[in-house]
Amino acid sequence: MASTAALSWSSSSWFQSLGGRINSEVSKISEKGVAMAVVAQKKAKKTRKIILKDDIPELGKKGQLLDVKAGFYRNYLLPMGKAQIVTPVLLKEIRMEEERIEAEKKRVKEEAQQLATIFETVGAFKVKRKGGKGKQIFGTVTAQDLVDIIKAQLQRDVDKRIVSLPEIRETGEYIAELKLHPEVTARVRLNVYAN
Known part of the structure; x- marks a missing residue:
């Protein structure tokens, strides 16, 4: 135990003597005009x-x-x-999946454009309603009515939620819009007449 204390005392005196020498060397360097730059490394961001x-x-x-x-x-x-x-393999799979999705989107858009040209070249769809006074009709023409007419004439299923109709309460010609794709809208004509 005594030897440890003596060792620790002697090491502390050694550091004191070393410290004095370091301080004197630093003062000599500053007297000569040489500047020392201390560069610390940044901690690497992981x-x-x-x-x-x-x-x-x-x-x-x-x-x-x-x-x-x-x-x-x-x-x-x-x-x-x-x-x-x-990983590089995962990046390649992602790229291939994105290309497949883009090709599918392009195919769906082209299909919607073809369907829009079919709807627009058909001409006017005829809607019969029971007539009232003058040009008035009983009831209104709804999106479901247009969907049923398209199904009967063209054998195409259309969702009634994509159909946009003005309020139709009298006879005449109207324009309905079918939102087939976010970028493709078909405009179809409706002839409403009383029977």
Whole structure:
């Protein structure tokens, strides 16, 4: 035990003597006019490039590529199964999936455009209603009526939710719009007459 105390005393005296020498060397350098630059290295930021498997509020949408801190990925995203590390193979799969989706969107749009030209070249659809005074008709012509007429004449199924009609309460010619695609709208004519 005594030897340890002696050792610690002697080491502290050694540091004191060394400290005095370091201070004198620093003062000599400053007297000569040489500047020393101390460069500290920054702590490396540890991030991971990931792809989200689910929508995460405050972070991103499903399929989005992000850089997140390694600890956040390791401690939250990975155990919850909400993200996956991006690899070259995964990037290639994502790219192929995006190309497939774009091709499908293009095909659906072309199909909608063909259907729009069919609807517009047919001419006017005729709607019969029981007549009242003058040009008045009993009831109104609804989207379901137009869908039934299209089904009967063209053998095409159309959802009534895509049909936009003005309020029809008298005989005459009207224009209805069919929203076949977000970018394609077909305009069809309706001839309403009383029987």
